[in-house]
Amino acid sequence: MTKPRIKTMEELSVAIGVSRPTLSRFFQDPSLVKKKTIDRIEEGLAQVEYVPNFFATRLNRKSTGIIGVIIPYLNDLFFTKLLESVEVAAMEAGLTVITQCSHSDPAIEARAAETFMSMNVDGALVAPLGDQSDQSALLRLKSRLPFVLMDSRPKTMPNIDFVGTNHAQSTGLITEYLCRVGEPPIFLAMPRVNFNAMERENAYIAKMEELGFEPQILGTRLRGDDWHFEDHGQAVLEAEFASGHLTERSILCANDRVAIGALHAAARHGLTPGRTAKGGLRIAGHDDYPLCPYLYPALTTVAQNTDAIGKKAVYRILQLIGGEISNDDPEITLFDGHLELRQSA
Amino acid sequence: MTKPRIKTMEELSVAIGVSRPTLSRFFQDPSLVKKKTIDRIEEGLAQVEYVPNFFATRLNRKSTGIIGVIIPYLNDLFFTKLLESVEVAAMEAGLTVITQCSHSDPAIEARAAETFMSMNVDGALVAPLGDQSDQSALLRLKSRLPFVLMDSRPKTMPNIDFVGTNHAQSTGLITEYLCRVGEPPIFLAMPRVNFNAMERENAYIAKMEELGFEPQILGTRLRGDDWHFEDHGQAVLEAEFASGHLTERSILCANDRVAIGALHAAARHGLTPGRTAKGGLRIAGHDDYPLCPYLYPALTTVAQNTDAIGKKAVYRILQLIGGEISNDDPEITLFDGHLELRQSA
DNA sequence: CTCTTAACTTTACGTGTGTAAAAAAAGGAC
DNA sequence: GTCCTTTTTTTACACACGTAAAGTTAAGAG
Numbered sequence: 001m002t003k004p005r006i007k008t009m010e011e012l013s014v015a016i017g018v019s020r021p022t023l024s025r026f027f028q029d030p031s032l033v034k035k036k037t038i039d040r041i042e043e044g045l046a047q048v049e050y051v052p053n054f055f056a057t058r059l060n061r062k063s064t065g066i067i068g069v070i071i072p073y074l075n076d077l078f079f080t081k082l083l084e085s086v087e088v089a090a091m092e093a094g095l096t097v098i099t100q101c102s103h104s105d106p107a108i109e110a111r112a113a114e115t116f117m118s119m120n121v122d123g124a125l126v127a128p129l130g131d132q133s134d135q136s137a138l139l140r141l142k143s144r145l146p147f148v149l150m151d152s153r154p155k156t157m158p159n160i161d162f163v164g165t166n167h168a169q170s171t172g173l174i175t176e177y178l179c180r181v182g183e184p185p186i187f188l189a190m191p192r193v194n195f196n197a198m199e200r201e202n203a204y205i206a207k208m209e210e211l212g213f214e215p216q217i218l219g220t221r222l223r224g225d226d227w228h229f230e231d232h233g234q235a236v237l238e239a240e241f242a243s244g245h246l247t248e249r250s251i252l253c254a255n256d257r258v259a260i261g262a263l264h265a266a267a268r269h270g271l272t273p274g275r276t277a278k279g280g281l282r283i284a285g286h287d288d289y290p291l292c293p294y295l296y297p298a299l300t301t302v303a304q305n306t307d308a309i310g311k312k313a314v315y316r317i318l319q320l321i322g323g324e325i326s327n328d329d330p331e332i333t334l335f336d337g338h339l340e341l342r343q344s345a
Numbered sequence: 346m347t348k349p350r351i352k353t354m355e356e357l358s359v360a361i362g363v364s365r366p367t368l369s370r371f372f373q374d375p376s377l378v379k380k381k382t383i384d385r386i387e388e389g390l391a392q393v394e395y396v397p398n399f400f401a402t403r404l405n406r407k408s409t410g411i412i413g414v415i416i417p418y419l420n421d422l423f424f425t426k427l428l429e430s431v432e433v434a435a436m437e438a439g440l441t442v443i444t445q446c447s448h449s450d451p452a453i454e455a456r457a458a459e460t461f462m463s464m465n466v467d468g469a470l471v472a473p474l475g476d477q478s479d480q481s482a483l484l485r486l487k488s489r490l491p492f493v494l495m496d497s498r499p500k501t502m503p504n505i506d507f508v509g510t511n512h513a514q515s516t517g518l519i520t521e522y523l524c525r526v527g528e529p530p531i532f533l534a535m536p537r538v539n540f541n542a543m544e545r546e547n548a549y550i551a552k553m554e555e556l557g558f559e560p561q562i563l564g565t566r567l568r569g570d571d572w573h574f575e576d577h578g579q580a581v582l583e584a585e586f587a588s589g590h591l592t593e594r595s596i597l598c599a600n601d602r603v604a605i606g607a608l609h610a611a612a613r614h615g616l617t618p619g620r621t622a623k624g625g626l627r628i629a630g631h632d633d634y635p636l637c638p639y640l641y642p643a644l645t646t647v648a649q650n651t652d653a654i655g656k657k658a659v660y661r662i663l664q665l666i667g668g669e670i671s672n673d674d675p676e677i678t679l680f681d682g683h684l685e686l687r688q689s690a
Numbered sequence: 691c692t693c694t695t696a697a698c699t700t701t702a703c704g705t706g707t708g709t710a711a712a713a714a715a716a717g718g719a720c
Numbered sequence: 721g722t723c724c725t726t727t728t729t730t731t732a733c734a735c736a737c738g739t740a741a742a743g744t745t746a747a748g749a750g
Contacts, residue, residue, distance in 0.1 A: 002488070008706060019729045024708065034727060049485070054463040055400040055409075056706035060735045074429050075635060080419040087446065091453075096460070099444055101432065108436075115441070118399040140394070143347070230639045260639045267641035290420060294575045294605045296612035296641060353736055364699045369738060379697060401736035405705040 006050040016044035027052055058120070067317060068116035069099045070109060070126045072194075073227055076257070077290050078306065079127065082151065085310025086125060093318060095122070102129050104193075104227060110137035117144055123317040127151040130194025146320035146327065150313050152194040153332075161320070161330045163313045167196060170302045170337030171203035174284055175252060176211065177339060181275065182282055183250045184213040188262060189220045190254035191232055200254050200286065218251075219258075233261025241269040250282040250345065256292055259285030259299055263344065273297060273344045282345035286337075297343035305335040351395040361389035372397055403465070412662060413461035414444045415454060415471045417539075418572055421602070422635050423651065424472065427496065430655025431470060438663060440467070447474050449538075449572060455482035462489055468662040472496040475539025491665035491672065495658050497539040506665070506675045508658040512541060515647045515682025516548035519629055520597060521556065522684060526620065527627055528595045529558040533607060534565045535599035536577055545599050545631065563596075564603075578606025586614040595627040595690065601637055601646055604630030608640055608689065618642060618689045627690035631682075642688035650680040 006012050013020040018041060025032045026041050033041070058064040069086055071079045083099060090097045098119070100112035109129055114137070116124050123146035128138060135156050141147060142160060149162040178185040187204045190197050201217060208215040219236040233253060240246045247269070253259035262283050266273055273283040274297055285292065288303030312333055319325045351357050358365040363386055370377045371386050378386075403409040414431055416424045428444060435442045443464070445457035454474055459482070461469050468491035473483060480501050486492060493506040523530040532549045535542050546562060553560040564581040578598060585591040592614070598604035607628050611618055618628040619642055630637065633648030657678055664670045 005489075010706080020707085021709080021730085022728060028708085037728080051459055051463040053404070053465070053706050054460065055404040055465075056735090057708080059398070059400040059404060059706080059737095060708045062708095074425040075422055077420055077422065080425060084419050084446075084448065087448070101429075103429065103432070114396055115399065118396040120398070120400075144350075230636070234639065260636065264639045264641055264643075291575070291605065291636060294579065294609045296609055298609075355736080365737085366700085366739075367698060373738085377697095382698080398736050401705090402738080404707090404736080405738045407738095 003047060003049045006048045009052065012044075012048070012050050015048060016041060018044075063122055063321075064120050065094070066096045066098055066119060066121050067314075068112070068119065068121040068124045069097055070102060070112050070116075070124070070128070071099065072102045072109070072127055072129045073104055074101050076227065078287055078304070079151075081290070081306040082127065082310050085307045086150075086314055089311045089314035093314060095314075104129060104132075106132045106134045110134040113137045113141040117141060121145060122321050123147065125150055125313050125317060128154060128194070130154060130196075131192070146317050148313050148317050148320070150309060152196050154195060159330055161316055161327070161332075163309050163316060163333045164196075164335070165304045165309070166334035166336050167199040168203040168206065169334070170304070171200045171252075171286065172207040173337060173339060174286065174300075174302045175204050175207040177341075178250050178252060178282065178284060178345060179208075179211050179213065182345075184208060184211070185250035185252040185282070185284070186216040186218055186246065188218050188233060188236060188251050188253045188258055190229055190258050191226060192220075193227060197254060204252065229255060229257035230261035230264070233258035234265045235261070237262045237265035238268070241265060241271070246281075247271055248280050251284070253283065253285045256285035256287045256289035256299060256301055259283055259301070259344075260289070260291075260295065263295055263297075263299065267296075275300065275341075275343065275345050284345040288340050292340065293342065295344070300342045300345040301340050302337040303340050304337055308335045348392060348394045351393045354397065357389075357393070357395050360393060361386060363389075408467055408666075409465050410439070411441045411443055411464060411466050412659075413457070413464065413466040413469045414442055415447060415457050415461075415469070415473070416444065417447045417454070417472055417474045418449055419446050421572065423632055423649070424496075426635070426651040427472065427655050430652045431495075431659055434656045434659035438659060440659075449474060449477075451477045451479045455479040458482045458486040462486060466490060467666050468492065470495055470658050470662060473499055473539070475499060475541075476537070491662050493658050493662050493665070495654060497541050499540060504675055506661055506672070506677075508654050508661060508678045509541075509680070510649045510654070511679035511681050512544040513548040513551070514679070515649070516545045516597075516631065517552040518682060518684060519631065519645075519647045520549050520552040522686075523595050523597060523627065523629060523690060524553075524556050524558065527690075528593075529553060529556070530595035530597040530627070530629070531561045531563055531591065533563050533578060533581060533596050533598045533603055535574055535603050536571060537565075538572060542599060549597065574600060574602035575606035575609075578603035579610045580606070582607045582610035583613070586610060586616065591626075592616055593625055596629070598628065598630045601630035601632045601634035601644060604628055604644055604646070604689075605634070605636075605640065608642075608644065612641075620645065620686075620688065620690050629690035633685050637685065638687065640689070645687045645690040646685050647682040648685050649682055653680045 009020050009023050013023050030038055071083055087097050102109035124141055125148050127150045130152050149160055151164050153162045205215040253262050271281050273281040285299050285301040288301050292299040292301055320327055354365050354368050358368050375383055416428055418424055432442050447454035469486055470493050472495045475497050496509050498507045550560040598607050616626050618626040630644050630646040633646050637644040637646055665672055
């Protein structure tokens with residue numbers, strides 16, 4: 001059962017009786033080798049245990065076939081969905097994906113960028129931390145290789161390829177919906193960990209003013225240095241409900257995790273938000289977090305098209321890598337969100 | 346602002362006026378170089394842009410300083426928590442972590458194992474898919490380098506280093522609790538995607554019999570080929586509640602995601618599980634999924650010590666790498682779970 | 691000034707593979 | 721059997737750095 005292990009292609013070549021360059025060609029593209037030789041190689045390969053050295057192969061190629069992905073945070077199903085989409089798309093394109101997580105630490109994010117540079121990665125897909133990001137590190141990465149931002153786009157780097165959600169549209173959509181079928185909503189902000197937070201706030205304000213309502217924003221006081229969104233939503237609303245406020249209002253949460261905290265606060269006060277309850281409490285979110293359908297009441301929200309974002313990001317980086325497109329002509333792709341009407345609003 | 350870019354250490358050495366071997370020593374361990382020289386190098390480094398080539402450095406070292414991690418699934422906060430713990434611990438030990446996700450596909454898992462072998466990774470930490478895993482691929486990986494299993498342990502590989510939860514203890518603990526403060530629970534199984542599913546079932550049965558109650562298991566009929574736990578929990582209980590069954594029972598779910606579905610089914614039928622409601626419906630879970638506190642009612646569960654598991658796995662792999670321990674003397678480490686008493690049971 | 695030692699430079703080879711050019715072999719048509 | 725084409729082998733260099741040995745320089749003590 002335990003086959004003899006062969007470490008180098010050289011050894012393998014003598015074991016099989018084929019020259020090393022032929023083996024090299026075989027591993028890169030078997031179509032470059034005669035079928036009869038292929039058979040002989042595969043036959044030999046079945047007798048032994050051999051894997052080409054990853055580093056040696058990448059060291060000397062024009063293209064490493066690797067793309068680096070940076071995500072800011074792991075314990076958030078939005079990013080895992082996005083990452084899944086990216087990995088699947090990259091796999092189909094025959095690319096190896098190396099993922100690094102920033103763990104909400106700019107220094108780690110910067111180090112990940114360095115790592116990708118030292119790997120001569122073909123391209124980098126980055127969902128940045130946001131405000132806190134080490135901008136210079138990211139810009140250095142961008143100046144060195146094909147680079148696409150995902151999800152959140154720092155203000156200081158506006159002219160860079162970007163794929164994300166059209167928050168003006170998505171937040172506008174649910175704001176408009178809430179206004180149309182009930183009372184105009186108040187906005188429960190999220191900690192301003194990135195620029196999306198502000199974009200959504202602004203989109204809410206714009207849509208409210210467009211419809212002739214007065215925007216009203218809640219929960220901006222908290223410091224924005226952490227990702228404990230549920231706590232934030234719950235804490236803000238607990239305080240309001242406890243003093244008898246907002247119990248019959250419509251509340252649009254900046255994202256679903258804030259909304260999850262909001263729903264919990266409501267439930268603790270015996271409140272059941274719902275779209276059927278006319279004039280009563282309504283709570284809505286943003287993102288379509290995978291657990292939304294299982295909350296009670298199931299959370300009405302705007303879905304981000306994570307799948308499209310991931311696919312497009314990979315597609316775009318492939319274009320940049322292929323040189324089909326000059327990178328001084330950046331493209332901003334914003335996908336629309338769509339309503340997921342459930343029970344809560 | 347844009348510094349001249351230097352590609353190789355050779356170029357750098359002439360630019361700074363230090364020999365290349367000295368630079369090599371400097372990058373590996375500055376303490377091997379005189380302070381005065383260090384200053385000169387760092388001064389020169391500040392003037393240019395240079396990063397040592399990742400592949401070239403790893404190619405020729407005895408140790409690559411990399412550990413490979415495989416997780417089965419991304420969109421599950423249990424695994425992201427575990428991964429986070431592993432990454433933090435590895436970072437502190439100065440290791441580079443390369444993570445690959447199996448996306449619940451045995452072929453992808455096997456390919457990840459191959460990749461790690463081709464990288465001459467120092468060691469591999471694997472949370473396997475379970476039943477479906479390509480056992481031979483994992484065994485080949487294990488035979489080649491330090492190898493530690495996490496979370497789930499296939500039956501066919503019992504004699505391998507493993508770090509996980511003591512399910513007999515954890516499931517026993519919550520079973521005992523439920524029996525002590527109320528009606529003996531029925532067990533709502535999870536799709537049998539891995540061996541933990543069976544371990545928990547068996548632990549439940551054993552504890553029930555020990556206490557003199559008759560075990561009763563629900564939801565084993567569904568095919569176990571997917572990870573849609575919430576759907577599973579909801580579907581099973583919807584059917585029961587709809588026909589008026591189980592509405593006053595205690596229900597122990599095999600994991601929290603199943604419990605989330607169960608809670609939702611309960612809510613849809615106007616049922617509010619709770620420990621205070623004597624003789625009434627109770628629902629409990631397993632794992633302490635991060636969202637448990639925000640469900641309504643907040644989910645009572647047994648917490649897995651993901652942090653300890655991740656840390657221990659890294660510690661163990663370091664021991665194996667360091668040769669402090671022979672790998673034909675595997676160690677099975679099982680961490681106890683602890684009760685998280687909340688409202689639901 | 692000489693000696694000793696630490697620090698550095700020079701030189702050379704190793705890591706496993708990609709790749710190009712020239713030479714040799716294989717295969718097929720006539 | 722000869723010629724031509726396709727495939728393979730031979731040879732050689734490249735990739736960027738690790739590492740060891742031998743020789744050179746610098747620094748400090750006496």
